Amino acid sequence: MGVTQSLVTVEPVHPGFDAAVLDDLGRRLSAVRLAPGSGTAWEQGVPRPWLTDLLADWQQFDTGAFQARLGQFAHFRAMVGGQPIHLVHQQGRGPAPLPLLLTHGWPGSFCEYLDLLPLLIDPGTHGGDPGDAFTVVAPSLPGFGFSGPPPAEGLTADAVAGLWHRLMTEGLGYPRYSAHGSDLGAGITARLARAHPDAMAGIHLATPGLVAPPRPWSPAEEAHFAQVDAWTGEEGGYAHLHSTKPATLGAALHDSPAGLAAWIGEKITAWSSTTADGQPAFPRDLLLGTLTLYWVTGTITSSLLPYWAYRHAPDAALLPGQPAPVPTAITIFGGEKVPFPKPPRELAERYFTVTTWAEYDCGGHFPAIAEPQLLAETLRDAFRPLRS
Amino acid sequence: MTAPTPPTSALVRPFTVSIPDSEIDDLKQRLARTRWPDPETVGDWSQGVRVENARSLAGYWERGYDWRRFESGLNRFPQFLTEIDGLDIHFIHVRSNNPNAMPLILTHGWPGSIVEFLKLIGPLTDPVSFGGDAADSFDVVVPSLPGFGFSQKPTETGWTVSRIARAWVELMKRLGYTRWAAQGGDWGAVVTTALGAMQPEGLLGIHLNTQYAFPAQIPDTLSPEQRYAVETLALYTGDLGGANHLQGTKPETVGFALADSPAGQAAWIYDKFQSKTDNHGLAEDALSIDDMLDAISLYWFTNSAASSGRIYWENKSATFAGPKLTLPVAVTVFPRDIPRLPRSWIEDTYSNLIHYGEADKGGHFAALEQPEILVSEIRTGLRTLRS
Numbered sequence: 001m002g003v004t005q006s007l008v009t010v011e012p013v014h015p016g017f018d019a020a021v022l023d024d025l026g027r028r029l030s031a032v033r034l035a036p037g038s039g040t041a042w043e044q045g046v047p048r049p050w051l052t053d054l055l056a057d058w059q060q061f062d063t064g065a066f067q068a069r070l071g072q073f074a075h076f077r078a079m080v081g082g083q084p085i086h087l088v089h090q091q092g093r094g095p096a097p098l099p100l101l102l103t104h105g106w107p108g109s110f111c112e113y114l115d116l117l118p119l120l121i122d123p124g125t126h127g128g129d130p131g132d133a134f135t136v137v138a139p140s141l142p143g144f145g146f147s148g149p150p151p152a153e154g155l156t157a158d159a160v161a162g163l164w165h166r167l168m169t170e171g172l173g174y175p176r177y178s179a180h181g182s183d184l185g186a187g188i189t190a191r192l193a194r195a196h197p198d199a200m201a202g203i204h205l206a207t208p209g210l211v212a213p214p215r216p217w218s219p220a221e222e223a224h225f226a227q228v229d230a231w232t233g234e235e236g237g238y239a240h241l242h243s244t245k246p247a248t249l250g251a252a253l254h255d256s257p258a259g260l261a262a263w264i265g266e267k268i269t270a271w272s273s274t275t276a277d278g279q280p281a282f283p284r285d286l287l288l289g290t291l292t293l294y295w296v297t298g299t300i301t302s303s304l305l306p307y308w309a310y311r312h313a314p315d316a317a318l319l320p321g322q323p324a325p326v327p328t329a330i331t332i333f334g335g336e337k338v339p340f341p342k343p344p345r346e347l348a349e350r351y352f353t354v355t356t357w358a359e360y361d362c363g364g365h366f367p368a369i370a371e372p373q374l375l376a377e378t379l380r381d382a383f384r385p386l387r388s
Numbered sequence: 389m390t391a392p393t394p395p396t397s398a399l400v401r402p403f404t405v406s407i408p409d410s411e412i413d414d415l416k417q418r419l420a421r422t423r424w425p426d427p428e429t430v431g432d433w434s435q436g437v438r439v440e441n442a443r444s445l446a447g448y449w450e451r452g453y454d455w456r457r458f459e460s461g462l463n464r465f466p467q468f469l470t471e472i473d474g475l476d477i478h479f480i481h482v483r484s485n486n487p488n489a490m491p492l493i494l495t496h497g498w499p500g501s502i503v504e505f506l507k508l509i510g511p512l513t514d515p516v517s518f519g520g521d522a523a524d525s526f527d528v529v530v531p532s533l534p535g536f537g538f539s540q541k542p543t544e545t546g547w548t549v550s551r552i553a554r555a556w557v558e559l560m561k562r563l564g565y566t567r568w569a570a571q572g573g574d575w576g577a578v579v580t581t582a583l584g585a586m587q588p589e590g591l592l593g594i595h596l597n598t599q600y601a602f603p604a605q606i607p608d609t610l611s612p613e614q615r616y617a618v619e620t621l622a623l624y625t626g627d628l629g630g631a632n633h634l635q636g637t638k639p640e641t642v643g644f645a646l647a648d649s650p651a652g653q654a655a656w657i658y659d660k661f662q663s664k665t666d667n668h669g670l671a672e673d674a675l676s677i678d679d680m681l682d683a684i685s686l687y688w689f690t691n692s693a694a695s696s697g698r699i700y701w702e703n704k705s706a707t708f709a710g711p712k713l714t715l716p717v718a719v720t721v722f723p724r725d726i727p728r729l730p731r732s733w734i735e736d737t738y739s740n741l742i743h744y745g746e747a748d749k750g751g752h753f754a755a756l757e758q759p760e761i762l763v764s765e766i767r768t769g770l771r772t773l774r775s
Contacts, residue, residue, distance in 0.1 A: 024423075035647035035694035036541055038640060044701055045641030152429050237634035244630045247428045248436030248659045252645035252652020254425040259645020259652060266641045301425035308435055 008171035010078045015086060015146040016067050017296040025257055025295055029059045032258040042270070046262045050269075054261055054287075061288040069289075073117065075146075078139075078171050080163045084148030087139035088113070089172065093122040094133025098201060098387050099174040100379070101164060101192075102138040105183020106242075106303055107264040108366065109145045109293055110138045111286060116368040119376035131387075132380040137172065139164065141184065143302030145293050150302050154309040156316050157184070161191035165199065175199060178383050182206035182367065184306050190318055190351065193326035202327040202355070202386040204379055206367050210343050213320040213350050220344035227341035235338060238267065242307035250301025260300055261291055273335035273364030273371075280337070281370035320350035329356035329382035333363030333371070340365060356382055399562055403467040403478060405459050405538065407689050412455055415650055415688060419450035422651040433662060437655040441670075445658055446651045449681050455689075458682045462502075465509060469538075470562060472555040475547075478538035479531035480505075481563065484513040486525035490592075490774055491565040492766070493529040493556055497574020497598070498635075498696055499657040500753070501537050503683045505530045507759035512766065523774070524767040531559060533575065535695035537686050542695070547702050549575070553582035557591075566590050569770050573597040573754055575699055578706055585711040592773040593716030593742060595766050597754045599729045600710025601737035613730035620727035621708055628663055628726065631656065635697035636704050643694020646687075653693055654684050664752035666724035674757050683756070710737065718743035718769025720762065724751035743769035 032055060037048025078085045088110055091097065100120065104112050117136055124130035141160060143150035151159065168174045178201045181189030186208040193203045212225050232239075241249050253259045268287055272280035280287075294300050310316045330352070332342045345357050358378065363371040424443060428435040465480045480502060483489070492512065494505050505528075511518040512526040532539035534547050534555070556579065560568050569592050572580035577598035584594045606618055624632060634642055646653040658671060658680065665674035687693055708727065717738035721728060723746070735741055745765045750758035 028421075033648050033691065035640065035643040035691060038543065038545075038694070038698065044698065045638030046644060047640070048644075051644055149426060150429065154429070234637055237630065237637045240633045241630035244627050245436035245659060247425070247438065248631075248655050249642075249645075250425045251437060251439070251442050251655035252642070252649045255423045255651050256645050256648035258648040259642075262641045262644035266638065298423070298425070305429065305435075312434070 008078065008080050008166050010076050010171045013075050013077045013086070014071065015075050017063055017292065021296045022063055025292075026059065028257050029055060032256075034258065046266045051258065051262055051265070054265055055258055057284060058257070058261060058288050058291060061285075061292065063292055066285070066289045066292065069114065070111070073114070078167050080166045080171060083142055083151055083163055085139050085142065085163065085167060086110075086146035087137055087167070088117070090117060090121045090136045092120070092133035092135040093124060094130035096131070096387065097133040097135040098383055099168065099172070099177035100134040100136050100383070101168055101177055101179040101189075102136060103164070103179065103181035103185030103188050104138075104141065104144075105181070105185045106306065107267055107290065107294070108183065109290055110140050111289055111293065112366060112368045113138045115372040116376060119372055120379065123376070123380065126376075128376070128380060132384060134178075134379070134383075137168065139167065141303075141306070143305055144299055145297050150305050154313055155306045156309045156313045157187040157191045157306070157318070158195070158316070159309075160188045161195055164188065164192060165196050169199065176201055178202050178204075178386065180204040180206070180379060183365065187318065193324040193328065193352070194318070197324045197326050200326045202329065202383055204329040204331065204382050205352075206363075206375075207332050207340060207342065207365065208330065208348065210347055210351055211317045213347070218344065218346050221347050224341055224343055224347060231341050235270070238263070239307055242304040243311040244308070246301060246304035246308050250304060253300045254298065257291070257295055260295055263300075264291060264294065268366075270338040271336050271340070271365035273333070273362055274337060281364060282366055283369070286369065318351060323349070323351055323353050325353055327355040327386055328352035329378070330354055331367070331378055332359040333365070333367045334359070334361040336364040400468050400470045403469045403538065404463050405467070407455060407459065411689060416450050418650050419446050422446055422649075424651070437659050437662065442651060442655045442658065445654055445677065445680070448677055449650070449654060449684070453678065453681045453685070455685055458678075458685065462506065465506070470559065472558050473551065475534050475542060475555075476540040477531055477534065477555060477559060479529055479559065480509065481529050482509050482513045483527045484525040486522055488523075488774075489513070489525035489527045490770065491527040491529065491560065491563070491568035492770070493531065493560060493568065493570045495531065495556070495570070495572035495576030495579045496533065496536070496755075497572070497576045498699055499660055499683065499687065500574055500576065501683055501686050502530050502532055503679070503686055504753065504755040508755060508763055511760075511763040515767070520767065524771065527565070529560065529563065531556065533579070533696070533699065535698055536692055537690050541692065542698070545702065549578045549582045549703055549706065550586070552579050553586055556583060557586070557588040560590070567592055569593050569595070569773060571595040571766055574752065578703065578710070581710050581713065584713045584715050584717065587715055591715065593718065593770060595718040595720070595769045597720050597722060597762065597765075598725065598752070599719050599721070599734050599737070600708050601729050601733045602707070602709040603733060603736065604709045611730065611732065614732065617727050617729050617733065623726055631659070632700055636700035639697035639701050640694050643697055646693035647691050650688050653688050656693070657684050657687065661753065664726055665757055666722070666749050666751035674751065675753070679756055713738050714740055716740045716742045716773060718765075720745040720747055720754070720765040720769065722747045722750035722752070722754045722758070725754070726752055742772050745769065
């Protein structure tokens with residue numbers, strides 16, 4: 001590794017959507033050929049009437065307003081060991097803001113955090129205590145959104161955690177920081193705690209996925225892994241494909257906005273909790289913004305690669321038995337349309353030094369979107385004792 | 389192929405394939421506009437179809453491939469539609485000139501189609517013209533599975549292999565056949581196995597080039613051939629099983645992508661040709677590009693990615709431990725099939741095994757890869773059923 005590759009640089013950027021790509025997207029959306037469809041239920045995947053409505057809304061989507069919303073945040077482009085990384089970086093407003101790294105998952109993006117960010121940065125004007133302020137870093141995973149393509153050597157959670165740590169320390173100058181993650185982001189956050197316990201004030205994980213440890217299992221663990229098996233069988237086909245044939249699937253999803261909308265829309269709908277009026281807690285505009293982000297940046301295929309890397313890299317799984325000493329708060333959110341298996345506390349304790357454990361029947365798989373206030377309070381509470 | 393067109397009843401209507409020029413133009417325009425991902429991050433096929441290979445295939449599809457060549461070739465065979473159990477079933481029906489010909493229904497799988505059998509029809513119906521014996525003549529019936537090709541797409545659930553098998557019984561009855569045999573590979577073999585388990589009156593026996601003959605419980609001690617079978621079967625829960633897993637659970641979701649992107653549809657099927665034919669590193673070693681694109685074009689023009697994928701959803705309980713069969717069964721094992729079954733388990737499953745053949749080449753797409761071997765095996769395998 002040469003000297004230049006070890007440099008970490010961070011420069012402000014104003015990411016936007018390429019107008020020519022948006023025009024082409026509009027043309028494609030007006031010429032979609034739909035499959036005939038098999039009804040209105042979700043039991044075979046996305047129902048045609050639902051997709052038809054979504055595509056009609058996408059054609060009407062105000063991409064300018066969405067870009068203006070993104071433009072309200074401070075964006076940067078970092079180079080870490082030759083890997084380009086896009087990030088939102090907002091200074092906290094308080095006496096001693098604690099740096100907090102937020103890591104999204106699939107099919108998410110940094111946009112998951114748009115509603116959460118003000119609550120974290122500036123608690124004083126959002127019903128909180130300025131002493132709970134965070135300085136927030138919300139990067140786009142390599143191969144996602146405005147970040148560059150992933151490194152050829154793969155995209156394991158360990159590799160991303162390594163990039164994140166250099167970004168936080170060498171790039172942004174935060175020798176001690178906290179981190180939160182969900183979905184793929186929870187796995188990356190967990191590895192940060194393993195690899196850099198001295199730098200981590202603490203971590204918070206939302207509904208982490210944990211591999212089965214060696215037996216014996218507690219009754220709750222037995223029940224959990226039975227649920228995992230059933231969920232994997234019925235709901236895990238997407239991950240099976242991502243981890244084995246990302247290029248084959250990507251050929252279709254990269255070429256068809258309808259295909260992309262079906263693939264991502266099904267998961268966001270299934271994994272979201274539900275609002276009081278029965279709608280997915282993931283707002284329509286944010287779904288359309290997410291689809292546009294994946295489409296315009298051309299990153300759907302590269303976004304599948306973390307699954308492939310996990311399957312193909314030796315030692316990719318987080319192993320139990322040696323919990324990092326980093327204080328770990330875990331929140332189990334619930335209420336997804338299609339429920340995720342929820343790990344019991346004793347399983348998490350095989351992996352983490354669990355200091356706080358909470359379970360809610362709301363929030364779903366995207367708690368930053370569904371319950372930003374609850375998540376902000378959870379993060380404030382979790383990290384308040386760890387600030388010194 | 390000089391046989392007269394079979395008589396049709398009110399229930400059986402002649403059918404000719406005729407894709408409008410506008411749909412061919414639309415396909416070519418879509419292919420020309422294909423948005424390709426960046427190349428895979430590996431130097432091999434471990435992430436699926438390589439972008440370079442997919443581009444090459446799609447480029448030929450756009451600029452070199454001639455659908456009308458295939459269409460006119462297909463239309464040289466008499467084709468029909470007939471409504472069975474509420475669905476129009478498309479089929480090719482070619483009678484032999486030999487009045488003693490044995491009626492044979494050949495069933496394709498996924499991502500198979502009637503395309504697979506086109507090269508078999510001449511040698512089976514008219515063996516003498518293809519260096520065979522007149523005594524080995526067959527009348528051939530080649531249906532498209534419900535939701536596949538030019539058969540109608542089910543709009544309700546419940547089209548299990550048993551229901552398809554019952555429809556095939558009705559089809560053969562409707563064509564006036566009272567003594568007949570059945571053949572299939574992949575899902576076609578599942579349907580044919582269901583026919584075998586059903587033992588409808590008139591079914592003399594079956595030939596399978598995919599055998600659903602694993603024991604319900606895999607024993608602890610395995611012979612090398614049995615171990616190989618278990619290892620190849622495991623590919624379906626691993627590297628080769630993603631598409632099946634998805635189509636077994638969310639066939640609609642991926643179907644919308646494949647319906648809108650011919651490049652995606654091509655890659656989806658090409659992946660299977662790449663991974664399941666007897667090739668030396670490239671599907672093109674085993675299959676001609678035109679053959680592959682005939683199959684892919686049929687899926688594209690009939691917009692049947694989603695409706696065909698549903699066969700996995702409808703038959704989630706199907707396993708490679710099929711029912712034990714007591715009727716006469718002939719099998720041919722192709723060396724590069726996945727899984728490849730050992731003779732021991734085949735003998736355990738088919739108590740009346742009238743023929744066991746091992747081909748010296750060929751993979752999962754036996755009819756498309758090795759039509760001559762399959763023809764020879766069908767003739768030999770079913771010969772003892774002729775009276």
